[in-house]
Amino acid sequence: MNLSKKTILFPQVNLWLGKGFILFLLIHISACQSSNPVTEKDLEQPTKEELDSRLTLNNATLEQADAKGQTLWKIQVNKANYSKDKKVAQLEKVKGNLYQDGKVVLYVSANKGTIEDNGKKIFLRENITATDPRNGIVIRGDEVEWRPEDNILMIRNNLKGIHTKLQATAKEGRYHTKQERLELVGDILATVKEPPLQIKTNYLSWDVKNQFISGDQPINIVRFKDKTITDQLSAKKVIVSLKDGVATLQNEVQYKSFDPPIQIATNEISWNYKARLIGANTPVEIFQYKDKITVTGNRAHVDLNNKMTILSEGVQSINQSSPSKLYSNQLIWNMATQMVEASGNVIYEQAKPKMNFTGEKAVGIIKDNSLILNGNNNDRVVTEIYPEEKK
Template sequence: NQLNLQSSKKEEGVTSTFLVLMIDQVDEVGRILWKVQAKQANYTAQNKLGVVQNPFGELFQDGKVVYQVRADKAEIERDAQKLFLKGKIIAVDPNNGVELRGNELEWRPKEDLLIVRNQINGNHKQVQAVAREARVKTRQQRIEFIGGVVANAKESQLQMRTEQLLWPVKEEKLIAQKPIQIDRYKNKQITDRGRGDAASVNLKTNIATVTKNVQIELVDPSMQIATGAATWNLKTDTVITNSKVRVLHREENVTVTANQGEFRIPQKTVFLKGNVTGIGQRSQSINSQNLTWFLDKQLIEAEGSVVYKQADPPLTFKGEKAFGNINTQNISVTGGNTGRRVVTEIIPQPRE
């Protein structure tokens, strides 16, 4: 623990004023923990508090610089276990380029923990984030944002809102284990929105995985997707779910449920598999094993044990394939290649 003073002016009492202040801190085996240099300081030895101008510091772990710290003005408090700075702080990891800005910084080298608090703004070539607090594990290069987190993945134009977000910088991922909202932007306008109880975004592949109580709202086509888990490819604008899914097309007022689904957003095409049930706005329905939904043409193509029902006029068609518009009740049912006949059931109306 070394305090070097240059060009000093000392007064009797509790406060000393120095034009140059340099603080070095080492551990029990002599490894450097931090260095701080300032041009001017008011230093109170009794409570180890100093008000310094233009401080610059280096934080060390395992003998290597893990963060560089600077500010226009800051208060410094230190002991053998930690360093505390208060002011407009900028901390930069020279290894990966992460920049953290805040109003308080605490360095606990024995815990390998750097904490930046109070109006956090983090910036990197891949991510920009704001939060109330950031906690950094320097050896692992893992950053945890806590409280009112808003993080932007720059390449994919994706914004995440949650209360806690983990950023393993080396792994190029953003991970949320708490409820999260994900907004997709194009030309500064929200085009898609996803919600779930947990999510992860791969910054390298631009693929988001959302799990637990997933809801995705698309602007074009105007559609709501509800499922247990979904993979959202932000490069191809594709959503894939291998769990039970419910789809609502708001404009057509058509609802479809299935065991699995794939949504190709630019092509406005939906592929649904397993126990597919579609219901139109006049309670007409279609059941099948597979269904392709061409949203821009308002057409469906169903295959496998097809059953189509409508109430007005009351009809039931059974076959292997079906094609048409469920809302206009213009459906063609065929027997496919199985040799099975199409079965038509006509339900007579009761006489008045």
């Protein structure tokens, strides 16, 4: 039996097959009988099971409501083939809306679909698109399952999320419509558009509404400028504000900049990836790998674009090429000129010739072991020179 251009309140399709409809069918048959002899078989009434097994809807609108009468979903299909028990329907050319609290939360379309469990689950397949009109995210995948009672859209195989701020692919994921949050799982590749960032990890939670992404799995981030890599990062936990352009990375943070040529190791940093500013309030080590200069401190502020670094609290600078050490309470480091300005309880140690200096301030170029030390008004610079031992 084919029905066209009908609105069906799923799963109550069996209402179409009540006694009134069968009676109408018998009257129609009687009125239109031909002059040929009527046999007993012609007058047999079709059973309900026979009609049910052939129920097909063409160009139909299907919808489901909750106990309060609020619409859960409403879809248009070119064709819907129902099972005998009306609990399952196979759909072709699906297009419609998914609702939450009476409001549309997703526009969906697909080539094929299935309604199961009396409308409690909807599966979509082939050429799937789901768009949230509230925030503009577009979700695609090979298979999608909508669970209206849980307000969850399950995406399986080749998940792709597209937004003006971010694009991401993953093996699978879940979209929580109440929170407007997309969970991505497995082989994730996410791309921030401005400035270009490439993120690789195995788990991300994307708060689309508030423009945040976060993850607690090992993560690698690459920053680009005109298709050239400027920075590389790794950590085990991340929170990114896409709105502000600031990322917080935690646990075994490794940062590499190509210009200036430095590496940063710490346990937590705040990274303004637009301005290339780094802040660290935990013990940090900065290694200038071109000249082999290592600087450590308990706090650091790094301006990579202007090539300036300020370290404080227990600062130590080590020149590995020409062994020397500089200790201070604070260090201002111009990474372009290698000029340093150390202040507060300054101690300078040099290997060849072996000598120590103490003072309140030191200015110079540490890679050349060329420093000028000054004392304050009350203290003089103290110099200790150690003569070489005779062999």
